[in-house]
Amino acid sequence: MATGANRAQDKLTPRLAQPRVPPLEPHQWDPAVGELLTRGRPPEFGDGDQPVFNVFKTLAHYPAAMRRLAPWGNHVLFKSSLPPREREMVILRAGWLARAEYEFAHHVEIALEQAGLSDADIAAIKTGPETPGLSPEDSDLLRAVDDLVANAFISDPLWGRLAERFTIQQLMDLIFAVGHYTMMSMVLNTLGVQLERMESGSRTNAR
Incomplete structure (x- = not known):
């Protein structure tokens, strides 16, 4: 696997120019999906009349899986014991x-x-854990993600340093976040979920 060092100047682009699985519009949703994506949506996603992201419109093809996946995704993103800053560093x-x-x-x-x-x-x-000027704490956090992605494992020395900062639950949530968002990245990349038009090119590559 390539490391962060040789990706430093990369810009992310869509793996696919068109979706392999097109997002479903509201009139195509299973009733249970409609309930989940409007009345049952987490408050962090806004009111039920807010636009629904393409990832959810794509998952709407598989209502049973979506109903089971949603509570877990809600935990990893909104109920995690990790502080928000560390959670987002891991996910990103x-x-x-x-x-x-x-x-x-x-x-x-x-x-x-x-x-x-x-x-x-x-x-x-x-650029990753070897970025000049990065704090040791942030470097360890990014290195934990790299280790999990590359080896499905965190080494004893790194685990020991992380355990001095985080509780057992936070350490578990770190692993959960890497696993969940790696899986979701596979889904997004392979199904060809497209970034919403208003966002395209504005957040991935501008920073």
């Missing part, structure tokens, strides 16, 4: 390593507006 690094334009773009927005990250933080997430 996983998305960057997966070359997932859609995932990375959406979470840059969350990171900057809700989690207190800066443009410099986003740049460091792209």
Whole structure:
């Protein structure tokens, strides 16, 4: 697997120019999907009349899986025991390593507006744990993501340093976040989920 160092100047682009699985519009949704995406949506996604993202319109093809996946995704994103800043660093690094334009773009927005990250933080997430000037704590966090993605494992020395900062639940949520968003990046990349028109090119590559 390529490391962050030789990806530093990369810009993410869609893996596919067109979706392999087209997003379903509201009139095509299963009733249970409609309930989930409007009345049952997490408050963090806004009111039920807000636009629905393409990732959810695509998952609407598989209502049973979507109903089961939604509570877990809600935990990883909104109920995680990790502080928001660390959670978004983990998610963004996983998305960057997966070359997932859609995932990375959406979470840059969350990171900057809700989690207190800066443009410099986003740049460091792209270049990885060896970024000059990165704090040891942030370097360890990014290195944990790299290790999990490359080896499905965190080494004993790194685990020991992380365990001095995080609780057992937070460490588990770190692993959960990498696993979940790596899986979602696979889904997004392979199904060809396209970044919404208003966002295209504005968040993934501008920072």
